Amino acid sequence: MIRTKTTRTRQEKNQPETFESAMQAYESSLLRYATRILGDTNTAQDIVQDTFIKLFKAWNNGQHPKVNLKGWLYRVTHNQAVDHIRRESRLRVLHEEQAETLEADPSPPSPSGTLSRKDTLATVLTYVQELAEMEQMVVLLRLQEGMSYKDIGNVIGRTEGSVGSTLHYAVKKLAGKLKQAGIVEGGSA
Amino acid sequence: MSCETIQPLLTSYLLDELIPREQKTVRAHLKTCDRCRAESEEIRATLSLLDQALAESSGAAPVLTEDRRATVFSSDDRSFWKHHGRTLQLAASISILLGVGLLLPKLINPDDSGRVASTSSMGPAKEQAAKRIQRARGEERTPFIELTPRPSPAAAAPDTASAERSILEKAATAPTDGRLQLPLTEEIAETLVAIQEDESFAALTSTEGHLDQGFSAREAEDQVNKKDSNDPGTGLPDTPWLRTATPRAEAKQTMLEKSGAGLDSIQVDTFVAYVNDRVGDSVDAATRVRLRVMAAELADILRSQQVNPQQALGDLIKELRHLQKRLPDEPVVQELLQLAQKAQNLP
Numbered sequence: 001m002i003r004t005k006t007t008r009t010r011q012e013k014n015q016p017e018t019f020e021s022a023m024q025a026y027e028s029s030l031l032r033y034a035t036r037i038l039g040d041t042n043t044a045q046d047i048v049q050d051t052f053i054k055l056f057k058a059w060n061n062g063q064h065p066k067v068n069l070k071g072w073l074y075r076v077t078h079n080q081a082v083d084h085i086r087r088e089s090r091l092r093v094l095h096e097e098q099a100e101t102l103e104a105d106p107s108p109p110s111p112s113g114t115l116s117r118k119d120t121l122a123t124v125l126t127y128v129q130e131l132a133e134m135e136q137m138v139v140l141l142r143l144q145e146g147m148s149y150k151d152i153g154n155v156i157g158r159t160e161g162s163v164g165s166t167l168h169y170a171v172k173k174l175a176g177k178l179k180q181a182g183i184v185e186g187g188s189a
Numbered sequence: 190m191s192c193e194t195i196q197p198l199l200t201s202y203l204l205d206e207l208i209p210r211e212q213k214t215v216r217a218h219l220k221t222c223d224r225c226r227a228e229s230e231e232i233r234a235t236l237s238l239l240d241q242a243l244a245e246s247s248g249a250a251p252v253l254t255e256d257r258r259a260t261v262f263s264s265d266d267r268s269f270w271k272h273h274g275r276t277l278q279l280a281a282s283i284s285i286l287l288g289v290g291l292l293l294p295k296l297i298n299p300d301d302s303g304r305v306a307s308t309s310s311m312g313p314a315k316e317q318a319a320k321r322i323q324r325a326r327g328e329e330r331t332p333f334i335e336l337t338p339r340p341s342p343a344a345a346a347p348d349t350a351s352a353e354r355s356i357l358e359k360a361a362t363a364p365t366d367g368r369l370q371l372p373l374t375e376e377i378a379e380t381l382v383a384i385q386e387d388e389s390f391a392a393l394t395s396t397e398g399h400l401d402q403g404f405s406a407r408e409a410e411d412q413v414n415k416k417d418s419n420d421p422g423t424g425l426p427d428t429p430w431l432r433t434a435t436p437r438a439e440a441k442q443t444m445l446e447k448s449g450a451g452l453d454s455i456q457v458d459t460f461v462a463y464v465n466d467r468v469g470d471s472v473d474a475a476t477r478v479r480l481r482v483m484a485a486e487l488a489d490i491l492r493s494q495q496v497n498p499q500q501a502l503g504d505l506i507k508e509l510r511h512l513q514k515r516l517p518d519e520p521v522v523q524e525l526l527q528l529a530q531k532a533q534n535l536p
Contacts, residue, residue, distance in 0.1 A: 018511060020479045023261070027475070028250035035251065036243075049257040053264040121242035128239070142204070143236070144243040149206055168200035175235040184234045 015069055019059045022069060023052055029145055030077050036140050037081045039129065047080045071154040074147070078137060078155050085133065120183055127177045135170035142167055190218055192225050199229050203236060252473075262478050467521045476512070480521060483509065487529055502533045 016022035030051060034044035054076055058064040065072040128139060141152045149160040178184040195218045201207050202215040219226050464484035468477050486505060490498045509526040516522050
């Protein structure tokens with residue numbers, strides 16, 4: 001079982017004092033996160049708006065989270081995004097579209113491995129979007145948003161150990177695809 | 190440790206997420222195991238690419254659109270009542286007063302037979318109100334206004350009826366030009382302007398009888414605007430200011446200059462527009478919206494429309510001080526703070 005650091009308490013101490021400062025602090029990162037999950041800027045805007053509406057009402061009632069506000073915001077955004085994905089079956093459609101795109105595009109990596117940097121990074125993002133829902137979220141929360149395993153666990157309702165292993169297997173899956181595509185070299189062993 | 194134990198830890202190891210003891214164990218294992226080291230390099234390369242791809246695609250920090258921000262800040266029902274409750278309350282009172290005023294000349298002036306004018310052309314709600322007025326004029330002492338629970342007949346009788354009669358007599362003896370002398374105070378005037386400009390209020394009152402007063406405020410307002418030369422008895426004094434929205438240009442008229450003369454004359458919309466116009470471009474949209482909301486709150490307080498103004502002012506000043514620290518060069522924050530502090534010192 002993976003045991004991870006649990007010392008990230010600084011952010012809990014630095015809770016925003018006002019609703020406005022909370023909004024300012026987390027608006028962009030929540031939008032980025034939601035956009036990445038949903039693949040749609042407008043829907044991400046709707047979902048983040050709803051998250052802040054919930055926070056605004058809670059704040060006015062004095063019932064907003066006094067600790068780990070960031071985790072709360074991500075959890076609300078995450079849950080709404082997941083609901084949306086399930087409701088719209090977006091993930092399935094997305095996968096089908098991506099599969100078609102990949103099949104239709106005969107140009108993945110040239111044998112000589114001369115993909116431009118831009119193409120390489122675009123391919124990486126495509127593979128991220130092909131990950132399972134939970135794997136994708138853990139990858140984004142850790143590598144895009146820089147959240148600790150503990151905070152991610154709070155957001156997705158898993159233990160830190162589970163977050164660590166989910167992330168590892170997601171990264172392994174990506175590494176396998178990147179290796180297959182000739183983007184990452186195989187181990188020298 | 191075996192490779193099977195070490196390998197699942199490699200991602201966490203590379204992200205420095207393991208506790209120090211495990212971090213050390215993995216590091217030691219990698220020094221001696223080619224297979225795990227190769228695996229580790231593969232994961233490191235993947236993490237590096239992921240980092241670059243995610244960073245590159247993030248671009249400029251996205252923000253909520255202005256209308257979505259506005260939706261957030263207007264989302265709390267309590268905020269609506271906080272800002273409009275007083276208006277609605279006043280509007281209800283006005284609707285009664287105007288309703289009485291519009292109908293009284295018709296109802297109270299007896300015709301040749303000494304009977305009260307026919308109410309056949311009225312709707313059920315108006316007819317009911319007319320009957321109430323008849324009762325109020327006579328011996329039957331039924332409270333006319335039903336905003337509050339109806340008191341028991343015994344308790345209600347003398348004073349209520351006397352007050353009602355006073356209003357009614359005043360109306361009945363109105364000048365012959367039919368203009369009713371109703372107490373249209375400045376406050377009521379402002380409220381009517383607000384009603385005209387407030388779409389949310391219009392929506393609330395769009396259903397007849399919504400306010401359960403027999404006449405909706407909208408109906409009363411329509412009567413005010415109506416020019417019916419055939420029915421001089423229903424006219425009210427010509428009040429163009431009731432129909433004229435506050436000119437936008439007036440927003441430029443600084444409320445701070447006015448504040449010494451009479452804080453209670455402050456107009457919410459004007460003040461909010463003034464604040465909005467003055468906020469510097471460097472202020473982000475969320476703060477701009479919040480400043481507008483704060484301006485409306487402050488205007489409400491200054492118009493004596495808060496139940497506990499000192500408490501509300503205290504909260505506002507606290508928040509403004511916080512904003513002042515963040516935006517020391519923003520004059521509007523400074524002005525709002527000064528005005529709030531000035532208001533706090535008022536009796």
